[in-house]
Amino acid sequence: MDKLIISPSPHRNSEMTTRKIMSLVLASLAPAVVAAIVFFGARALALIVICTASAVVCEYFCRRIMKREQTIGDLSAAVTGVILALNLPVTVPFWIAGLGSFIAIVIVKQLFGGLGQNFANPAVTARIVLMVSFAGYMTNWVSPQFWQTGNVSWFGALYKSTDIVTGATPLVSGNASLTSLLLGNTGGCIGETSALALLIGGIYLMVKKVITPTTPLAYIGTVALLTLISGGDVPYQIMSGGLFLGAFFMATDYATTPVTEKGKIVFGIGCGIITFVIRKFGSYPEGVSFSILLMNILTPYIDRLTESIPLGSVREKKEAGKNA
Amino acid sequence: MYKLKSITLDHKKNTAGTEAQKLPLPSKVLIPMSMHIGVPCEPTVKKGDHVFTGQKIGDSDAPLSVPIHASISGTVSDIKDYRLLNGKVCKAVEIESDGKEETAECTPPEITDKASFLKAVRESGVCGLGGAGFPTHVKLDFKKEIDTLVINAAECEPYITSDYRQMVEKPEDVLGGVKLVMKYTGIPKTVIAIETNKPDVIEDFLKLTSDIPEIEVLSLPSTYPQGAEKVLVYSATGRIVGEGEIPADKKVIVMNVSTVAFIYRYTQNGIPLISRRITVEGTAVKKPLNVFAPVGTQVSELLKFTGTDVNTVKKLVAGGPMMGSCLLSTDTPVVKTSNSFLADSEYTEPVTTACIRCGRCVRACAMELMPLRLEKAYRDKNKNELKRLKVGLCMNCGACTYVCPANRKLAETNQLAKLLIR
Numbered sequence: 001m002d003k004l005i006i007s008p009s010p011h012r013n014s015e016m017t018t019r020k021i022m023s024l025v026l027a028s029l030a031p032a033v034v035a036a037i038v039f040f041g042a043r044a045l046a047l048i049v050i051c052t053a054s055a056v057v058c059e060y061f062c063r064r065i066m067k068r069e070q071t072i073g074d075l076s077a078a079v080t081g082v083i084l085a086l087n088l089p090v091t092v093p094f095w096i097a098g099l100g101s102f103i104a105i106v107i108v109k110q111l112f113g114g115l116g117q118n119f120a121n122p123a124v125t126a127r128i129v130l131m132v133s134f135a136g137y138m139t140n141w142v143s144p145q146f147w148q149t150g151n152v153s154w155f156g157a158l159y160k161s162t163d164i165v166t167g168a169t170p171l172v173s174g175n176a177s178l179t180s181l182l183l184g185n186t187g188g189c190i191g192e193t194s195a196l197a198l199l200i201g202g203i204y205l206m207v208k209k210v211i212t213p214t215t216p217l218a219y220i221g222t223v224a225l226l227t228l229i230s231g232g233d234v235p236y237q238i239m240s241g242g243l244f245l246g247a248f249f250m251a252t253d254y255a256t257t258p259v260t261e262k263g264k265i266v267f268g269i270g271c272g273i274i275t276f277v278i279r280k281f282g283s284y285p286e287g288v289s290f291s292i293l294l295m296n297i298l299t300p301y302i303d304r305l306t307e308s309i310p311l312g313s314v315r316e317k318k319e320a321g322k323n324a
Numbered sequence: 325m326y327k328l329k330s331i332t333l334d335h336k337k338n339t340a341g342t343e344a345q346k347l348p349l350p351s352k353v354l355i356p357m358s359m360h361i362g363v364p365c366e367p368t369v370k371k372g373d374h375v376f377t378g379q380k381i382g383d384s385d386a387p388l389s390v391p392i393h394a395s396i397s398g399t400v401s402d403i404k405d406y407r408l409l410n411g412k413v414c415k416a417v418e419i420e421s422d423g424k425e426e427t428a429e430c431t432p433p434e435i436t437d438k439a440s441f442l443k444a445v446r447e448s449g450v451c452g453l454g455g456a457g458f459p460t461h462v463k464l465d466f467k468k469e470i471d472t473l474v475i476n477a478a479e480c481e482p483y484i485t486s487d488y489r490q491m492v493e494k495p496e497d498v499l500g501g502v503k504l505v506m507k508y509t510g511i512p513k514t515v516i517a518i519e520t521n522k523p524d525v526i527e528d529f530l531k532l533t534s535d536i537p538e539i540e541v542l543s544l545p546s547t548y549p550q551g552a553e554k555v556l557v558y559s560a561t562g563r564i565v566g567e568g569e570i571p572a573d574k575k576v577i578v579m580n581v582s583t584v585a586f587i588y589r590y591t592q593n594g595i596p597l598i599s600r601r602i603t604v605e606g607t608a609v610k611k612p613l614n615v616f617a618p619v620g621t622q623v624s625e626l627l628k629f630t631g632t633d634v635n636t637v638k639k640l641v642a643g644g645p646m647m648g649s650c651l652l653s654t655d656t657p658v659v660k661t662s663n664s665f666l667a668d669s670e671y672t673e674p675v676t677t678a679c680i681r682c683g684r685c686v687r688a689c690a691m692e693l694m695p696l697r698l699e700k701a702y703r704d705k706n707k708n709e710l711k712r713l714k715v716g717l718c719m720n721c722g723a724c725t726y727v728c729p730a731n732r733k734l735a736e737t738n739q740l741a742k743l744l745i746r
Contacts, residue, residue: 005639005671006650008736010722012333012482013674016729021682074677116680212687259683259696308692310714311328311554312566 018115022075024210028201029082029249035184035194039144040090044190047097048085054101055081062110076115080104083123083249086191087242087289088130091140100126120296121256124246124289131289141169141187170240171285181239192242202248211252214264219247222272230280243275246288256296263299263306270295270302325562328555330547331688331723333646335521336482336605344489344601344614347629351421353395353620355381356406358414359659360457362388367417373400376428378595381417390449390459394419395598395618397426409642409649416657419620430594441508448590449597449660454487454551454580455643457661460587463577464509470575473505474560475516477525477581478544478551481644483605484664489614490582490601491518491525494589499532501584502539504591511577514539515560521546548646549721553578555690567717582663600662604630608637608669617658623665624654632667641666646722674731685724685734691717695724695734702741715741 036044059077063070071077084100104122112118131138169188170176176186184194192198205211220238227237238244251257251271258267271291278287295302358364365382369375375394382392398421406416433444446461454476475498479487491498502514516539518526526543533539544550544559554565556578563574571578586597598619605612610631617626623642624634634654641648642656643664654667685695694713701709718738725735 004637004650004652004654006652007639007671007673008733008739009641009643009648009720010646010726010735011639011641011648011650011666011668012645012726013731014727014729016684016727017731018677018680018729021680021729071678076680114678116678254680254682259681259686259694261687307697307713308686308689308694310567310693310717311558311691312564312569313714313717314567 018074018076021210022079024205024208025079025249026075026082028204028208028210029079029086029191031197031200032086032191032194032245033082035197036086036190039184039193040142040190041145044090046094047088047090047092047190048082050094050097051085051088051101052078052081054098055084055105058102058105059110062106063114066110068114071115074115077105077109080109080122083191083245084126086245087123087127087189089138089141089188090146090190091142092130092134092137096130096134096137100130103129116255118255119299120293121250121253124250124292124296127289128293143187144185144193169285170236171279174236176236176240178235178239181236186240188240189242189245192245195239195244198244198248202244205248205252211248212261212264214261215252215257215268216247218265218268219251219271219275220244222269223276226272226276230276232280237279241279241286242288246271246275246292250288250292251295256299258299258302258306260303260306260308262308263302266302266306267295267299270298328558328690329687329692330545330550330555330690331727332546333480333482333548333726335546337485337488337521338483339603339605339612339614340485340488342613343493344486344616345629347615347617347621347626349396349421349423349425350618350621350625352398352401352418353421353618354406354416354418354622354657355392355395355620356408356414356416356657356659357382357392358408358412359392359619360451360459360661362386362390362459364414365389365392367403367415369394369400369403369417371400371403374398374422375400375419376426378430378598379428380596381419382415388459388462390446390451390461391596392417393449393596393598394428395620396421397424398422409651427595430596432591432594435504435508435591438508438510441504444591445587447596448587450583450586450590451597451660452580453582453586453600453661453663455647455661455663460579460583463579464505466509466572466577468572468575470509470511470572470577471513472561472576473502473511473514474556474571474576474578475502475514475581475584476551476553476556476578477516477518477522478556479522480519480546480548480551481646481648481664483612483666484603484644486601486603486614486663487581488522488525490585491522491529494585495525495528495532497585497588498529498581499536499539500588500592501586504588505579505584506538509577512538515542516540516581517542517544517556517560519544519546519550548723549690549719552690552719552721554719567714597660600658600660602626602658602662603664604632604667605664606637606641606667606669608632608667617662619660620657622655622657623651626658626665627654627667636669637667639668639671641668646726647720676732677730679730679732682729684727684729688723688727690721690723691719693718693738695738698741699732699734699737702737702744705744707745710741710745715745718742
């Protein structure tokens with residue numbers, strides 16, 4: 001008889017793996033991807049494919065060059081790619097999309113140690129870098145289903161064309177109907193316009209217990225409350241811009257947000273306040289990405305201050321003159 | 325009341341429906357002189373002696389010990405060194421069966437007061453039958469005021485049904501034991517805590533105790549680790565057993581349901597603790613069931629009885645899948661604290677990947693610890709941080725490791741960390 005296997009307890013594991021979690025996130029992004037293609041056409045699909053493929057390729061070569069175990073199988077790079085694509089306007093040149101993936105995967109994620117080690121959300125940071133570096137390209141909005149009104153083909157070099165109907169984002173124009181905001185029939189980044197599609201994806205993630213409702217509720221709730229206090233239009237504010245995309249898919253990123261539920265509340269409220277302040281007083285029309293990045297930076301401190309208190313633990317008094 | 329964190333497991337109580345069967349008399353048994361915490365016993369027999377079933381074969385003067393009895397009749401064929409699971413070595417008495425099952429003269433003990441009750445409990449050889457095996461007579465010899473006896477009938481580990489079968493087959497023993505303990509130790513109230521995945525016994529016990537106001541039957545949600553002592557005390561009484569405390573500090577005594585049932589049986593027939601009702605389960609086991617097995621029987625005998633090809637066993641666990649310990653060999657004997665053996669025919673080591681900080685371990689921990697932080701502190705060998713994060717409170721229930729999508733061995737790390745800061 002072969003020797004028996006010895007291993008520490010427990011002797012059973014749950015079915016959940018990192019790869020499964022990432023697959024569920026990809027599935028939850030499907031409605032937003034569909035909405036992006038419906039409203040922004042084949043070029044939106046091309047952007048999603050390019051971002052995802054380049055993110056996976058970047059991750060692959062990063063791990064090869066760093067001589068680390070290959071991690072593209074955990075699908076986290078694919079998730080980053082899709083989320084980054086959803087954060088781009090449909091007019092953006094393909095090379096900028098590819099550059100965004102490079103920034104997200106190589107600089108923000110892998111240089112800091114890979115999955116779980118990065119302190120900033122890769123997609124959010126990449127978007128901000130592109131926004132600051134290529135402000136013109138990154139704010140070149142067009143109306144949804146532009147091919148019906150403008151004299152352009154789907155795949156035309158949109159950003160050069162002067163024929164297309166430009167469509168400001170609803171946060172700038174302030175005149176989109178609530179139905180359009182809900183369905184996504186407005187200008188904006190390809191993945192952020194349809195509140196309904198994002199909501200379906202977000203609820204799916206909660207049902208599958210990939211995320212807890214804490215962060216989205218705290219985030220969206222804070223924006224809604226501050227808007228209400230300042231006399232703004234609450235449904236309009238929460239459904240326009242990238243709030244739903246940010247609250248459900250980027251402020252819930254595991255690696256870059258607090259780990260306890262208490263911490264998630266603080267994080268969500270912080271994001272809500274910063275988003276509101278930038279939208280109301282800032283020179284940028286939108287503040288979701290900046291709010292998430294700023295709160296990412298604060299996450300280690302939030303984590304420290306919102307540790308769970310062990311059951312029945314006796315708090316030791318700090319000894320005088322002794323640093324912890 | 326604040327709800328403690330927990331996880332939900334697939335119960336897999338496949339053996340719940342069948343009555344425990346008696347194992348055929350083994351040809352020999354090997355009885356270790358140390359089967360639970362406390363001081364090992366010294367053999368009181370020598371090689372070549374003839375022993376009867378139930379005859380005392382080991383004892384000790386140390387306070388934390390209980391006597392050990394022969395589980396079969398026959399000849400002491402050897403007294404040898406035996407290596408325990410924790411690596412320590414103790415004496416073990418090997419008895420070759422004479423096939424007669426001749427029982428020593430066992431008479432029910434005379435019990436008149438607390439002292440004689442505790443003496444009887446000690447003489448019965450009983451220790452906590454739920455797992456750790458703390459000597460029962462020591463636990464019941466409390467000096468502080470105790471106002472509640474909690475009977476642990478949660479049986480929260482998957483697969484195991486031996487406590488459940490006890491309650492189905494001999495509910496009167498359970499109640500008899502509870503009444504005895506209350507009567508002689510003066511505890512005024514008892515809570516019998518049962519998980520809701522055993523609705524039939526909850527109903528039975530509600531009926532049986534309907535005219536006994538001092539005994540409450542409490543149904544608890546089937547979550548893990550509901551049966552952990554601190555969790556159970558909280559669920560039953562709302563009291564938090566703090567750091568460095570035992571339930572008695574919160575006026576509570578916790579006893580396993582099989583322990584009280586055995587005490588009652590012993591006061592009726594005087595037969596000491598020489599056999600256990602044991603669940604035999606796992607992917608290698610052909611027909612999983614509960615068996616009555618004499619203490620000292622090799623696990624392989626139990627496996628054969630359940631139609632298992634011993635050669636197909638890849639991994640053998642004593643106890644449940646969440647907290648049980650791996651055995652080195654199928655020749656390992658049944659001990660007093662055995663309640664289940666899990667024999668698996670396949671095992672693939674889960675691949676450990678990077679922590680993604682998903683927080684599932686934090687949401688799983690009933691003690692409100694942060695396993696991911698503890699793991700990092702252990703990796704940094706940061707003793708102060710480990711102490712500050714209270715790694716000492718970890719009860720090794722395994723919930724964090726179970727839920728980890730990166731398959732990190734968090735519970736194991738906590739045990740190593742405890743050794744580091746000791």
